[in-house]
Amino acid sequence: MNLMSIFQFYCFSWLLFCGRSETLQGNVTRIISSENHLPLCVDNLLEQQKCDYPKLGKCFSDIRLSSSKIYQQNSCKLLQYNSKHVVLCLDAINNEKCYRNDCKIKKQKTYRNFSNKLHFVFMGDSRIRQQFFNFLKLIPDYDMKTKPNPMPDFIHEDVDFISDILGIRVSFYWRPLITNNLTDTLRLWVSPNETTRPFMIVLSMELHHMLKNNGGGYQLYLNKLKELSSILGQFGNISQIIWLHQYPTIDPKHNEIYSEKIYRYNEDIRQILKIYSGIRIWDSSNRFAVEYIRGCAVYSQRESLGDFSLQYMTCRDFIHTGYTALSFATQLLYNDFCNKKLYNNIRSST
Structure with a gap:
């Protein structure tokens, strides 16, 4: 096995x-x-x-x-999302957005407008970048354009995937630390007259703050997060904001980043963010990471490879959770924001 x-x-x-x-x-x-x-x-x-x-x-x-x-x-079922489900979901959200903005007749022209595209944002470090690429795997490439093009092997910069046919833009923002660059971007999106506000932001920046060469100050990080949390709270009142609970790592213990330390950060982050009802903490996928770590202990060989997973193909990568676990996490994410849209469509057509 x-x-x-x-x-x-x-x-x-x-x-x-x-x-x-x-x-x-x-x-x-x-x-x-x-x-x-x-x-x-x-x-x-x-x-x-x-x-x-x-x-x-x-x-x-x-x-x-x-x-x-x-x-x-007291139970319910999850869908195993594939590209067809994802297209139906994106169309449903775009149509809902179009009705709100009175653009039904001009839908095709509107979708081509960069500022009107349904925008999904992933902000953070390489762990968030993993979630970004796994999210993209289920979106069909009808006319996908990328920035930058060609895509570099190791991405420590901002990335955009854009489709006019689907009317979407999926972005990764390389923000491994809580800095003015991060807060300025978020402040722009919460301004009252902003027209390019993302539909959903998934973010987390934690591990780089643990490194000594980035300061390595635990209390300093918490202070920065408290300042950031008020902006996240504002965004959560007008759109979707999801903070990814950081996954445990594969030990042996690293001298700066290890599971016990991550757990401590996660718990204090929860205490800071929980006062804002609009911020959701995504921690239900941690079990996938835990089972991945158990799997590595039982069978520490290469995982089956998938697209965008070449950097994370062995259990010897102690920081990055494996492709299989992340695929399950991505399924939960799609079920979370798509099921209600698909369910409403089914009800309205019967």
């Missing part, structure tokens, strides 16, 4: 135990209970503490439990 097989066994054990998984036409994985089809999950899937899991919570809690009528009543 290889690493991917071990990881998938553990992940599907806790994610899907409340029903069996069947792969149907269209490469859709549906979670089906022993008797009836479960409803689609349309609640908050990213925050482990809020987890509007009683519904999904029965699937995310004790993997030793088997399905029963009690758990069936």
Whole structure:
């Protein structure tokens, strides 16, 4: 059994135990209970503490439990997103945005306007860059343009992927530290007359602050985050802001970055950000990282490679979580912001 097989066994054990998984036409994985089809999950899937899991919570809690009528009543299913699902979701969000802005008739022309594109932003270090590329993997390349072009092998700069056909822009902003460059960008987006405000921001910058050559001051980092949090809170009132809970690392312990230290940072970050209701902390994917680490301990060989994963192909990379774990995390992200849009479309067409 290889690493991917071990990881998938553990992940599907806790994610899907409340029903069996069947792969149907269209490469859709549906979670089906022993008797009836479960409803689609349309609640908050990213925050482990809020987890509007009683519904999904029965699937995310004790993997030793088997399905029963009690758990069936309080469970819901996740979609296995592929490119077709993603296109339907993006179209639904763009159409909703278009109706709000009275651009239905001029939709094609509007989509070509750079400032009117549906904008997804990932801000942070190389771990956020991983999430960025995994997010892109499910978006079909009809007419995708990249900036810069060609794409460098190691990206310590800002990156844009733009599609006129889909009317989207997906950006990565290299912001490994909390600096004026970061706060100035965010302040621009919260200004009242801003027309290029992103639909969603996923961000996290933590590990680089642990390094001595960047100051390595724990209290200094918390002070910077407190200043940043008020801006994030403002953005959360008008759009979606998601702070990624940093994943544990593969030990042996690094002298500056290691799991226990990351946990301490994560807990204090939560205390700072929790006062802002509009900021969501994405920590429900940590279990994927934990199972990846367990898989590496059991079978420390190369993972199966995927696009954009060449830098993270072995368990010897102690900082970056493996491709398989991140793919599961990306599925949760798409389920979180797309399911309600698809569910509403299904209801309105019946």
